[in-house]
Amino acid sequence: MITGEMHHTFGVFFPLSFLFLVSPCSGGNILVYPVDGSHWINMKVLVEELHAKGHKMTVIRPSNSWYIKENSPLYTSITIKLEEDFKNVFDLYLEEQIRVQREGASLLSFFRLNNQFMTMFTQAHGFWCDVAKKVLEDKKLVKQLIDSKYDLVLTDPFTGSGVILAKYLNLPVVFNVRWITRGEGHFFMAPSPLSYIPVPGSGLTDKMDFIQRIKNMFFYSIIKFQEDKVLLIYDELCNKHIEGGCSIVSLLQQADIWLFRSDFVFDFPRPTMPNMVYIGGFQCKPAEPLPADLEKFVQSSGEHGVIIMSLGALVNGLPNDITDEIATVFSKMPQKVIWRHTGDRPSTLGNNTLIVDWMPQKDLLGHPQVKVFVAHGGTNGVQEAIYHGVPVLGIPLFFDQYDNLLRLQERGAGKIIQLADLNSHSFEKGLKDLLHDSSYRENIQRLSRLHKDKPISPMEDCIFWIEYVIRHKGARHLISEAYKMPWYSYHSLDVLLLLLAVLMVLLYSIYAVFRCLCCRRKRKTKPKQN
Known part of the structure; x- marks a missing residue:
């Protein structure tokens, strides 16, 4: 007979012991397409752990990378030669950002900062598009990538280049993600009611009054317009190198697993999706002794x-x-x-x-x-x-x-x-x-x-789901069909219009019947003239 104490012990033990029952994944062959800067800092933590688990990794990097080293014991690198250095653009943007912010908040400063951000953002996407073009137009390199028989592409969807390459190579995709080409990942992937989910940059929380909801809608409209404009950068790449063409939007939504760098201790509660795995704090480790x-x-x-x-x-x-x-x-x-x-x-x-x-x-x-x-x-x-x-x-x-x-x-x-x-x-x-x-x-x-207070650590969750995709050659059963639907179908506007049309026809029919009956009654009751 199991006592209450034993039941509690079994309840704690089961989630951990279950991990050992999962069939182990032999070392996978993973193609990593990262983003430079602070994004690489946390991608490198994941690369280190995958290397320790016996996985083989290849990292695509530009020749003028800030942080991604060409030679590393963790991975083999593929270096793409580029002349342009985006770091100078970022430094100038940062200097101007600080200067404008110090002038104080105003509508003019908001639009100035917004315009500067879009300029820098567009240049950043253009830079990473150039990396992808050089990869896809190098026939020898493409053959090398195909012959390497990778199991999956691990990429950061802050740029769209990695997911385009994955589609070209017909490989499963795992995202190390919080931000994507068109803003915060949740707004792109999961239902996001603006009544209680604040838009990034709005300065709002999940508790909004009426005026704040108006502000939230205003920010969403601006961001949506800007994001759609930026995504045009990838059209040429998609149409030229993907058979039958494609949209960067649909490619992002088809990713097998989203390793999302947040959790609901930090973030506000909101709807989510079955292939979104929350790994907030996965890079955190216990402190070691100081020098x-x-x-x-x-x-x-x-x-x-x-x-x-x-x-x-x-x-x-x-x-x-x-x-x-x-x-x-x-x-x-x-x-x-x-x-x-x-x-x-x-x-x-x-x-x-x-x-x-x-x-x-x-x-x-x-x-x-x-x-x-x-x-x-x-x-x-x-x-x-x-x-x-x-x-x-x-x-x-x-x-x-x-x-x-x-x-x-x-x-x-x-x-x-x-x-x-x-x-x-x-x-x-x-x-x-x-x-x-x-x-x-x-x-x-x-x-x-x-x-x-979790059954397993965020890093163990990361490794499990990456190896899950390798074992099952993807996770298509977790992907919503929403990416195949046009926006009007997603929001059921076509159904709503049909129902409104049927209702209007029904109301008009009732009106016509009553009008006809009234007209007959008037004719019958009309007095005869001598």
């Missing part, structure tokens, strides 16, 4: 603890006047500060602040002495903060960073300071709120417990 010199500095903070600050790998630094104000505030704090900063050294730097070119972010976040994380709000950093339970003071700069930080702020686990409002007073107040109000730490540690 001896860094550990000594951290321990010297005593009871006050440590503040760490990093604005990500792509940002060299904020304007000098802002960094000087930040340094001034840090110098007044009793805490020690570790600041990843590669720009000009602040002139007001205090003795309690250590400037570094690089820092072991996850190991610091997992250290018990770290009290606050000052960050730009990138997905990786926010998820690591949740994993380790450290409250975040956010300074969003671009892309999805404000939306990421808004989710923490809404849950009482962080605060946001807009760049236009950033000065010594607002920065000091934000730091002191997070340091002295215990609710921030309690809330993010609650999120951390929720995030970790």
Whole structure:
């Protein structure tokens, strides 16, 4: 007889033991088509784990890649020679983005930022289209790819090039995804009622009043128009290299598995689809010991603890006047500060602040002495903060960073300071709120417990579903038929029009019958004339 305690033990044990009953997947042959920058940072974590599981990988990279190395023990690379360097375009965009944001929020600044983003975004897609063209037009390389007999394509759908190549090679597709060619992946793949699902960039949450729902609809209309315009870049590639032509939209919707870099501890609840697997925080790992010199500095903070600050790998630094104000505030704090900063050294730097070119972010976040994380709000950093339970003071700069930080702020686990409002007073107040109000730490540690309370880790989920696609040569049974339907059929507008037409005919018929009856009655009751 199974007691209640034994039943609980069996209930916990079963999901884990079930994994060992699944037939193992012999080392697969995987073609990886990544996106550079911060997207490669988390793709590389997945590549490392797949390599450790015995899978063979080939990575397609441009010759002027920022982070994707040509030589690696993890993979074989295929390097596509390109002359254009997109990094310069991104740097100019970032400088202008910071300058416009500091001028303050206005309708004019919104349209200026939006226009700059679209220019940069279009150039980025053009750059990755050029990579795909060079691959598909190189007959020798195409033959090499076909002869290699890959099991699947693992790609980041932020650009459409990877999924086009997968279609050309007739291979199953697994996405490592949060953003796709036309925005946040959910809006493209799953039902997304605008009444309670905020559009990225709107600055809204899942609790919207009437005016906010109007704003949400307005943002959705703008983004939809922009996305459709950007997708035209891929038409030539699809029509030229895919037999019978295709649409980038339908190719994205046909992907076998979406490994989605989010979860509902972080994101707002919403409808989803059976082939979307949530892997938020898959890159997070327990903290390891710090280097001896860094550990000594951290321990010297005593009871006050440590503040760490990093604005990500792509940002060299904020304007000098802002960094000087930040340094001034840090110098007044009793805490020690570790600041990843590669720009000009602040002139007001205090003795309690250590400037570094690089820092072991996850190991610091997992250290018990770290009290606050000052960050730009990138997905990786926010998820690591949740994993380790450290409250975040956010300074969003671009892309999805404000939306990421808004989710923490809404849950009482962080605060946001807009760049236009950033000065010594607002920065000091934000730091002191997070340091002295215990609710921030309690809330993010609650999120951390929720995030970790799962039958298997997000990384184990990743590997299972990739190997699942290899074992079964795809996952077509999980793909919705929606991608085959035109938009008017998807929303049942054709059915609605038919029903309206039938109703109108029925109403008109009733009206005609009554009119005919009334006319007959009038003729019968009409008095005869002498």
